[in-house]
Amino acid sequence: MSGPAALKHVPVMLPEVLDILAPRAGGIYLDGTFGGGGYSEAVLETSNTCIVWAIDRDPAAIARGASLATRFPGRLHLIEGNFGNMLALLEAQGVRALDGVMLDVGVSSFQLDDPARGFSFRAEGSLDMRMGESGPTAADLVNTLPAEEIADILFQFGEERASRRIAKAIVGARGEAPITTTTRLAEIIRSVLPPDRSGHHPATRSFQALRIRVNDELAEIERALDQAAPMLAPGGRLVVVSFHSLEDRIVKRFMADAAGRNPAPSRHDPRGLAPRAAPRFRLVTPKALRPGDAEIAINPKSRSGRLRALERLDDIVDSFTQ
DSSP states (O other): OOSGGGGGOOOTTHHHHHHHHOOOTTOEEEESSOTTSHHHHHHHHHOSSOEEEEEESOHHHHHHTHHHHHHSTTTEEEEESOGGGHHHHHHTTTOOOEEEEEEEOSOOHHHHTOGGGOOOSSSOOBSOOOSSSOSOOHHHHHHHSOHHHHHHHHHHHHOOTTHHHHHHHHHHHHTTSOOOBHHHHHHHHHHHSOOOTTSOOTTHHHHHHHHHHHHTHHHHHHHHHHHHHHHEEEEEEEEEEEOSHHHHHHHHHHHHHHTTOSOOOOTTSGGGGSOOOOOSEEESOSSOBOOOHHHHHHOGGGGGOEEEEEEEOSSOOOOSOO
């Protein structure tokens, strides 16, 4: 889907994101996961002088953003690349400090709803799952890795208790013919699992796990957080929307550490003897915010959303030079 209509997609918890980010005139903001452009568009509409830099690894997302960039000439700047590499991408453009960063991590609805991308088992498509255009596909993983590695992926990234049983079935099935489509993989998984009492398809956790592994998503989030926080100007805010426990756990831990909210080392640990540095950030959201009932009724996919935010306190903007 492309063109202006594609940009009418409303992202999850948009009012909450805008309220916390509080875009100001002349501010410089980063949308690290551009997707359909909903967050970027909303920020740009709050002021006629603020600027948004937007990153996405998906060339299709960058192409979709062209019409939005035309609406806001000189104010929306699109960059193709991984948001975990934001520091280098922005440094190359001469951007050294930001008044706010927004990250909506995970797969976008545009990717999920396109059968050709291979993210969903609800329609037949090539078993790809890449958010960009490089690297191994999900088909490469299920057709080449040993059963033990497949099981580890399903357990670690999908929290799938039946990971070994599923991996064994995958290896057996690929011995008959390569697994190249989403529907075939889903049927292989369904054949060895009982119906899920929650009503979810038995392949849900496995597809999530493969997608995360293909795109190195959790490590990408860690890299992005490490780079986003020090780029914030005083009073700048980092707002992150995540959609499952593995993502949210990383965000929660990072923000608590940055705000000095994690417990001090044990008194038996020599590190506990050193004075703790004053925190350079504060938690804007002591607890994760959740979508309201009205939003969930309109967009059921938002149900699992979690929003956390952090604010820069000090007056030192870290150097981009490492």
